[in-house]
Amino acid sequence: MQGPFSTRRGAGLYLLAWLLLAIVFAGLIVAATGAAWTDGLLFTVPVTLLYACATGFSSYYLCRAYPLSERGAISVLLVFAVAAVVASVVWTALCIGWNHACAAIAMSAPLQAAIFGLGVILYALCAVAHYLALESGRARAAERRELEAALMAQDAELRMLRTQIDPHFLFNSLNSISALTSIDPARARDMTLRLADFFRYSLGLEAGRKVTLEAETALAMHFIAIEKVRFGARLNIEQAIDAGALGCLLPPMILQPLVENAVKHGIAHLTGGGTIRIAAQRAGSVLKIVVENDIDDDPPAVGGHGIGLASVRQRLAATYGHEAGIAWTREAHQFRVALSLPFQTTEIDPCAS
Known part of the structure; x- marks a missing residue:
């Protein structure tokens, strides 16, 4: 009626x-x-x-x-x-x-x-x-x-982000696994399982459903653990994440491009290797995340951070509007990316009437 x-x-x-x-x-x-x-x-x-x-x-x-x-x-x-x-x-x-x-x-x-x-x-x-x-x-x-269209756009962007995960990461990982099978089968098996877990988790993510910082950090650690097999002692990782920030919800794979950039455009160019530092803390109603990595004093002429950082900025804007932001700085020996976004522990449906 x-x-x-x-x-x-x-x-x-x-x-x-x-x-x-x-x-x-x-x-x-x-x-x-x-x-x-x-x-x-x-x-x-x-x-x-x-x-x-x-x-x-x-x-x-x-x-x-x-x-x-x-x-x-x-x-x-x-x-x-x-x-x-x-x-x-x-x-x-x-x-x-x-x-x-x-x-x-x-x-x-x-x-x-x-x-x-x-x-x-x-x-x-x-x-x-x-x-x-x-x-x-x-x-x-x-x-x-309009909200449904924005959600569909975010989902499409996440699918595109999955396809943009550095193909060399997969190829290099498979080559490393191949080399390890003859000299260290146990490490080859461990790397294979880590690689499978990484892609299984990333393919199961949904743009409309946020994940906790703890889960997002775990995915980044999977990525670093796989890369560490290739770089060995050249790749180091440091974490300083407050326990009170682990339950904060954030868009899935928001750290992935930052960590990948740190490896690809930072550590990979350092003969002696370097360190990636991930820090997160709650400041009232705001979650602050910092990803730092060592860089070469004389970086290559062709920059490669732009696409990944632009993608993160767009996703933050689509999810939080003006409530979130990203900034990055380059110093003599270090590249630093800082994120700020609302501290949320409860999922909010944007299409709820």
């Missing part, structure tokens, strides 16, 4: 509003005619509630048939003026007939005219209320579609 009775709650509130109008109408009748309150209510309540049903459905379907965004103002006013007059004439006739049947009040010509005018006003108010409700519904639907 559509219109004012589309839900029980809506129907109840609608009829309650009209019942209050019927009581006010009864008070005016009592004041104008001197009738008893019981006679006034006997006259007004039945006809008002019946008019509420007829007016509600009539004005609702006219509002649907004449949307303000598609029809001219003159045509809309003309249609509703005719509908209000016709409905009010019918209602006035109904009031006269009902009064003859129950003999509740003395129906005079001025009172009939007042009833007619009240009917026109009530019809107009009902039409305005329906227009407001329809426009509000369209606005909510448009907002929901």
Whole structure:
């Protein structure tokens, strides 16, 4: 069922509003005619509630048939003026007939005219209320579609991020596994399991569902453990993560591009190796994450941090808007990336109405 009775709650509130109008109408009748309150209510309540049903459905379907965004103002006013007059004439006739049947009040010509005018006003108010409700519904639907589109875009971006995980990482890992199978089968098996766990976890992530910082850090450690087989003692890792920050929720694979950049564009260019440092702490309602790595004093002419950092910035903006940010700095021996985002421990559905 559509219109004012589309839900029980809506129907109840609608009829309650009209019942209050019927009581006010009864008070005016009592004041104008001197009738008893019981006679006034006997006259007004039945006809008002019946008019509420007829007016509600009539004005609702006219509002649907004449949307303000598609029809001219003159045509809309003309249609509703005719509908209000016709409905009010019918209602006035109904009031006269009902009064003859129950003999509740003395129906005079001025009172009939007042009833007619009240009917026109009530019809107009009902039409305005329906227009407001329809426009509000369209606005909510448009907002929901926008949020769903943003979520789909985030999911597509996450899938693209998976495909952008450095192919050399996979090839080098497989080559390392191949080399280890003959000299250290146990390490080859361990690296194979780590590689499988890494891709199994990353492929199971959903853009619309956040993960804890603890899980995100664990994924980064899987990546580093695999790379450490290739780099050996050249690759070191340090962590300084507050226990109170581990439960914070954040977009999945938000650290992955940062750690991958640290390995690919930092440690890989250092003959003597270097250290990646991951720190995180809660500062009130904000989570701060810092990823640092040692770099060459004379870095290659071609930079490679731009795409990964831009991807992280876009994902933070899509998820948190202006509440999150990313900044990076390059010093003589170190590259530093700092993230700040809202501290959340409860998942929030962006499409919830």
